Amino acid sequence: MEDIVKKMNALNEGTMMETLGIEYLEVKEGFVYARMFVKKELSQPYGMLHGGASMALAESIGGVGSAVYVDMETYVIRGMQMSANHVKAAKVGSYVYATATILHKGRQTHVWNIDVKNEDGDLVSTCRLTNFVFKI
Numbered sequence: 001m002e003d004i005v006k007k008m009n010a011l012n013e014g015t016m017m018e019t020l021g022i023e024y025l026e027v028k029e030g031f032v033y034a035r036m037f038v039k040k041e042l043s044q045p046y047g048m049l050h051g052g053a054s055m056a057l058a059e060s061i062g063g064v065g066s067a068v069y070v071d072m073e074t075y076v077i078r079g080m081q082m083s084a085n086h087v088k089a090a091k092v093g094s095y096v097y098a099t100a101t102i103l104h105k106g107r108q109t110h111v112w113n114i115d116v117k118n119e120d121g122d123l124v125s126t127c128r129l130t131n132f133v134f135k136i
Contacts (some may be wrong), residue, residue, distance in 0.1 A: 073136075
């Protein structure tokens with residue numbers, strides 16, 4: 001498991017995931033756990049985590065979750081649809097933690113639930129992601 005976490009974190013280099021500061025902590029079939037530091041650049045004007053940053057975190061870890069199921073040299077994962085409800089703020093200077101769990105694993109689509117929580121374990125955002133899986 002440690003090897004896949006290192007591999008996925010290495011894939012972040014030079015990407016939006018690196019810019020956001022997403023760090024994968026646990027990756028296995030049907031489950032991804034990651035964290036992101038809420039820096040000022042990820043905030044809205046009132047000093048709270050921007051909802052778009054929460055969604056980018058959620059889509060990123062759901063994509064990694066789908067990638068675990070496929071041969072990444074043969075298949076590509078693309079986000080197809082995403083929805084989110086933002087229910088609590090996360091302050092600049094803290095971490096948020098995201099957990100992705102698979103709800104549906106089909107041949108061409110994967111559906112994920114992703115919950116983003118603050119350091120106290122309070123729900124910040126809950127997201128639903130549908131990924132499309134297609135052959136290169």
